[in-house]
Amino acid sequence: MYAVLFDIDGTLLHTGGAGQLAFADAFESEFGVGQLSGEVAFAGRSDRAIAYELMGVHDVPATETNWQRFRHAYLRRLPDALKLRRGRVLPGVLELLDALDLLEHPVVGLLTGNLEQGAACKLAHYGLGHRFGFGGFGDSSHDRCDIAAAALREAERFAAGRAAPGNGRAIAGAMVIGDTVHDIACARSIQAYAVAVPTGNTPADQLAAANPDLLLDDLTDPRPVLERVRAAMQATGNGPLP
Ligand SMILES: [Mg+2]
Secondary structure, three states: OEEEEEOOEOOOEEOOOHHHHHHHHHHHHHHOOOOOOOOOOOOOOOHHHHHHHHHHHOOOOOOHHHHHHHHHHHHHHHHHHHHHOOOEEOOOHHHHHHHHHHOOOEEEEEEOOOOHHHHHHHHHHOOOOOOOOOEEOOOOOOOHHHHHHHHHHHHHHHHHHHOOOOOOOOOOEEEEEEOOHHHHHHHHHOOOEEEEOOOOOOOHHHHHHOOOOEEOOOOOOOHHHHHHHHHHHHHOOOOOOO
């Protein structure tokens, strides 16, 4: 089987800054931080890495206890933040997911720096909650490459659960679709095909400089992605069953 792994923020959807709002509210309620430093980058990073860096910048002891305090406050605040901010599913996403569903063998999952519950909350808010069978998340790791490895392991588990008797097909390849250079780098770390879209905050020329395998304007035209998925499945003997 072939795994297609989607980043969330800037790739599937924009939350209109709801994630950052929930971060800011959590830092205020838990640690009395009135305004978050603008020096800390959010895009393409794990929630854990962002939170730990923010703790450092704001002189909050970067301890597991404080991480858990932050985590609970952030997840409690996120649903309201999503309602307050006007976000959207990005162009072509629904059509691409529909088209992938029609192919026989790819398994479609997440590769995101979001906390698993945060990812579920965002996706449910935008009606995408049922679209992804598994994922790698930012709960326990600072490093997106570790999350990529975890996503691949989860893809293996999911594929094994779906394989029909006598058709135990392991994951023979993967594609990562994301909007930052970090998505491209973590795709490389698991030998996955890297698809980049400048629909987040990273301009196309910066993505191009990181040498993705495929750079699209957005996901409006699903054909280049579908062609690659079909070709990869054929090449690995995971084409449609006769
Ligand atoms: Mg992203």
